[in-house]
Amino acid sequence: MRVAVGQVEPVFGDVAANITMTEAVVREAAAQGADLVVLPELVSSGYMMSSREEAFALAEPAGAGPATSAWKNLAAELGVFVVAGFPENDRGRLFNASILCLPDGTHAVYRKVHLWDEEALYFEPGDLGFAVVDTRFGRLGMMICYDGWFPESYRSLALQGVDVVCVPTNWVPIPGQAEGQPGMATILTMGAAHSNGVIVAAADRVGVERGQEFIGQSLIVSHTGWPLAGPAAATGAALLVADVDVAAARRSRAWGAFNHPVRDRRPDAYRLHPAP
Amino acid sequence: MRVAVGQVEPVFGDVAANITMTEAVVREAAAQGADLVVLPELVSSGYMMSSREEAFALAEPAGAGPATSAWKNLAAELGVFVVAGFPENDRGRLFNASILCLPDGTHAVYRKVHLWDEEALYFEPGDLGFAVVDTRFGRLGMMICYDGWFPESYRSLALQGVDVVCVPTNWVPIPGQAEGQPGMATILTMGAAHSNGVIVAAADRVGVERGQEFIGQSLIVSHTGWPLAGPAAATGAALLVADVDVAAARRSRAWGAFNHPVRDRRPDAYRLHPAP
Numbered sequence: 001m002r003v004a005v006g007q008v009e010p011v012f013g014d015v016a017a018n019i020t021m022t023e024a025v026v027r028e029a030a031a032q033g034a035d036l037v038v039l040p041e042l043v044s045s046g047y048m049m050s051s052r053e054e055a056f057a058l059a060e061p062a063g064a065g066p067a068t069s070a071w072k073n074l075a076a077e078l079g080v081f082v083v084a085g086f087p088e089n090d091r092g093r094l095f096n097a098s099i100l101c102l103p104d105g106t107h108a109v110y111r112k113v114h115l116w117d118e119e120a121l122y123f124e125p126g127d128l129g130f131a132v133v134d135t136r137f138g139r140l141g142m143m144i145c146y147d148g149w150f151p152e153s154y155r156s157l158a159l160q161g162v163d164v165v166c167v168p169t170n171w172v173p174i175p176g177q178a179e180g181q182p183g184m185a186t187i188l189t190m191g192a193a194h195s196n197g198v199i200v201a202a203a204d205r206v207g208v209e210r211g212q213e214f215i216g217q218s219l220i221v222s223h224t225g226w227p228l229a230g231p232a233a234a235t236g237a238a239l240l241v242a243d244v245d246v247a248a249a250r251r252s253r254a255w256g257a258f259n260h261p262v263r264d265r266r267p268d269a270y271r272l273h274p275a276p
Numbered sequence: 277m278r279v280a281v282g283q284v285e286p287v288f289g290d291v292a293a294n295i296t297m298t299e300a301v302v303r304e305a306a307a308q309g310a311d312l313v314v315l316p317e318l319v320s321s322g323y324m325m326s327s328r329e330e331a332f333a334l335a336e337p338a339g340a341g342p343a344t345s346a347w348k349n350l351a352a353e354l355g356v357f358v359v360a361g362f363p364e365n366d367r368g369r370l371f372n373a374s375i376l377c378l379p380d381g382t383h384a385v386y387r388k389v390h391l392w393d394e395e396a397l398y399f400e401p402g403d404l405g406f407a408v409v410d411t412r413f414g415r416l417g418m419m420i421c422y423d424g425w426f427p428e429s430y431r432s433l434a435l436q437g438v439d440v441v442c443v444p445t446n447w448v449p450i451p452g453q454a455e456g457q458p459g460m461a462t463i464l465t466m467g468a469a470h471s472n473g474v475i476v477a478a479a480d481r482v483g484v485e486r487g488q489e490f491i492g493q494s495l496i497v498s499h500t501g502w503p504l505a506g507p508a509a510a511t512g513a514a515l516l517v518a519d520v521d522v523a524a525a526r527r528s529r530a531w532g533a534f535n536h537p538v539r540d541r542r543p544d545a546y547r548l549h550p551a552p
Contacts (some may be wrong), residue, residue, distance in 0.1 A: 113545045120534045129545045149471050149537055151427030156547040176502040182458065184470055184501055191467040194460055195425045225460055226452040258396045261425055269389045269405045271432040273543055 001137040001246055003164065003199070004029035004037045005229070007218040007238040009207035012046030015058060019044065019070045022084060025239065026071070030078040032241050035137060040205040041085035041112075041144050041168040042096065044068075048210040049087075052094075055122040059089035062109045068099050075101035081135065083203075085144060085168035087123070096123045098142050098168045100133055108133045110142035114150055130156040138163030138246040145169040148188050148202075151195075152272075158196040158262050163246045165192075167202035171215045183217055186231050194225025195261055197253040199244045206235050223249035277413040277522060279440065279475070280305035280313045281505070283494040283514040285483035288322030291334060295320065295346045298360060301515065302347070306354040308517050311413060316481040317361035317388075317420050317444040318372065320344075324486035325363075328370070331398040335365035338385045344375050351377035357411065359479075361420060361444035363399070372399045374418050374444045376409055384409045386418035390426055406432040414439030414522040421445040424464050424478075427471075428548075434472040434538050439522045441468075443478035447491045459493055462507050470501025471537055473529035475520045482511050499525035 006025040010018045022039055029037040041047070044067035045058035062068055067086050075082045081102060088097035088109065095111040096119055102108075111126030112119075130153060132139040141157035141164070148154070148167060157165055167189070177183040182190070185204075193200045199222060206216040219230030220242040228242035253260050282301040286294045298315055305313040317323070320343035321334035338344055343362050351358045357378060364373035364385065371387040372395055378384075387402030388395070406429060408415040417433035417440070424430070424443060433441055443465070453459040458466070461480075469476045475498060482492040495506030496518040504518035529536050 113542050114540050115534070117532055117534050125542065126545065130547065146535075146540075150541060151431065151471065152541065152543075152546045152548060155427065156545075159547055159549075176500055180456070182463075184466075187458075187463050187501070188467045188471060191460075191464045195427065195464060224452055225463070256393055258391070258393050259422075264390050264422075265426060265428065266389050266401065267428075267549055269402065269432075270428045271406065271435055272428060272548065273435075 001036065002034045002241060002243050003201050003220055004032065004034035005201050005203040005218045005220055005240040006037060006039045007204055007206060007216055007232050008040060008043065009205060009237060010043050010046050012048060012209050013058065015044050015066055019067050023070060023074060026074050026078065026080065026082055028239060029241065030080050034080060034241060036081040038166045038201045038203040039084035039168060040203045041170040042087060043084050043168065043205065044086040046209055047170045048212050049122050052122050055087055055094055056089065059087035059094055061090065062088050062097065062099055063107050071099060072101045072105065072107055075103050076105045079103045083142060083166040083168060094123050095126060096144060098144055100140060100142060112144040112147060113153065114146045116146040132157060132160045132162050140164050140166060142166050145171065148192065151192065154192040154196050154198065158198055162198055163249060164199045164201060164244065167200060169202055169204045171204050171217065173213055173215050182231065183215065186217055186219060189219065190221055190225045193221040193223060197223045197249060197261055199223050199249055206237065223252060277312065278310045278517060278519050279477050279496055280308065280310035281477050281479040281494045281496055281516040282313060282315045283480055283482060283492055283508050284316060284319065285481060285513060286319050286322050288324060288485050289334065291320050291342055295343050299346060299350060302350050302354065302356065302358055304515060305517065306356050310356060310517060312357040314442045314477045314479040315360035315444060316479045317446040318363060319360050319444065319481065320362040322485055323446045324488050325398050328398050331363055331370055332365065335363035335370055337366065338364050338373065338375055339383050347375060348377045348381065348383055351379050352381045355379045359418060359442040359444060370399050371402060372420060374420055376416060376418060388420040388423060389429065390422045392422040408433060408436045408438050416440050416442060418442045421447065424468065427468065430468040430472050430474065434474055438474055439525060440475045440477060440520065443476060445478055445480045447480050447493065449489055449491050458507065459491065462493055462495060465495065466497055466501045469497040469499060473499045473525060473537055475499050475525055482513065499528060
């Protein structure tokens with residue numbers, strides 16, 4: 001299975017321009033043989049909403065607005081799976097959502113469970129949990145940006161047998177990254193891939209929007225936790241492509257005769273539910 | 277609070293020699309002003325047991341055998357907290373355990389919840405869960421080596437308000453670490469510290485024992501996820517010392533007006549309990 005991640009810079013508020021831009025990326029990825037193309041969070045709208053009115057104006061129903069319809073048509077035309085983030089308007093409720101467009105013309109939606117910062121002013125917390133979508137390549141799952149700070153997000157997918165986690169994201173700088181060393185978003189992504197034995201395709205955006213910098217460094221991580229492609233540069237568009245081996249990922253979750261990083265869980269020993 | 281981590285090479289099967297060696301490390305750390313000293317997993321015995329008989333011969337009741345008594349006496353004499361790993365014999369049940377010796381002469385025991393590889397032949401799975409111990413510096417918790425591959429271990433402690441996680445460990449090589457880049461154990465430790473806002477002190481061993489290599493790279497990680505000391509070298513003994521700020525860790529878990537990496541959990545959205 002060939003996976004592509006499109007690191008791009010959307011134009012805030014210009015949905016038509018962002019559709020044109022993402023369509024070009026998906027076509028280029030398909031031309032390079034990609035079966036799955038992942039694009040960033042809120043890539044149809046841009047990120048830095050300043051009011052609920054603005055957020056509503058940029059949002060659309062999943063699969064029935066300009067951006068999500070365009071991606072669905074592309075998936076069907078090119079025979080690829082497309083994952084991309086957009087602001088969803090579900091009968092007056094706004095979500096920071098992503099869509100998975102299947103080549104058969106159907107789609108699935110994920111709604112960001114863990115809202116970051118002022119997203120809480122404009123979006124409702126996701127109410128669909130972490131679901132997997134079965135494809136001929138294996139099970140795909142989605143999460144968005146800050147969800148990756150919660151190991152529970154990856155675990156919820158891993159316990160459902162996910163093979164590839166698609167992560168549309170808009171990572172912002174975290175102080176402390178040393179020159180030539182991985183950033184914290186990279187570290188969390190690699191650690192989650194390793195400790196769940198899952199492949200992760202994280203598509204970040206770049207650029208500065210209304211004073212907010214985004215950090216790029218998109219990457220495709222193998223089920224071993226080591227990058228197959230990227231991290232990309234912190235600035236500039238990039239198209240990462242890597243071949244992932246879903247069968248190897250499933251097989252290698254057996255770590256010798258005794259261990260399996262998902263089945264070795266000990267829920268009887270955990271204290272996970274009480275409030276802190 | 278000053279934290280020390282002693283990276284050492286125990287001698288397999290020679291408990292007396294390992295007591296002498298660890299005592300010297302604790303005294304040196306105390307001389308450098310350490311309040312807490314963390315030593316590796318199974319540091320009294322060595323790691324590579326080849327039979328249950330051998331494991332039983334090296335094990336001791338917590339606080340009532342030669343190694344754990346020696347560490348308790350040291351903690352009381354020097355006024356420091358000492359954490360170290362040892363094989364525990366609890367009325368015929370063997371555990372891969374660690375002891376936290378308090379300056380007041382008391383102690384707490386942790387029993388490794390997630391057993392790695394052939395440990396399953398000699399030890400029982402830990403039956404005490406993940407508990408915290410209150411001290412004048414804050415709440416301390418313990419886990420051992422492979423426990424760190426399970427984000428649930430850190431979360432179980434974080435949800436109980438842990439400030440410093442002490443990790444006696446015997447990390448083994450994981451293929452794929454690139455020159456000058458962090459290893460997977462470092463990545464998992466940094467990610468867990470960051471995403472829980474907790475300080476982590478991980479003491480690894482070095483050396484080769486019965487053909488098994490251990491990888492050192494001990495480290496003390498701040499609640500931000502970035503190392504305060506280490507990773508140490510992959511070979512050779514090392515004593516890492518760092519001042520940690522428990523109050524800052526508690527304060528900084530508020531990430532702006534909207535976010536807190538522990539309180540933002542969404543247990544209603546997770547699927548954590550079903551078997552895979």
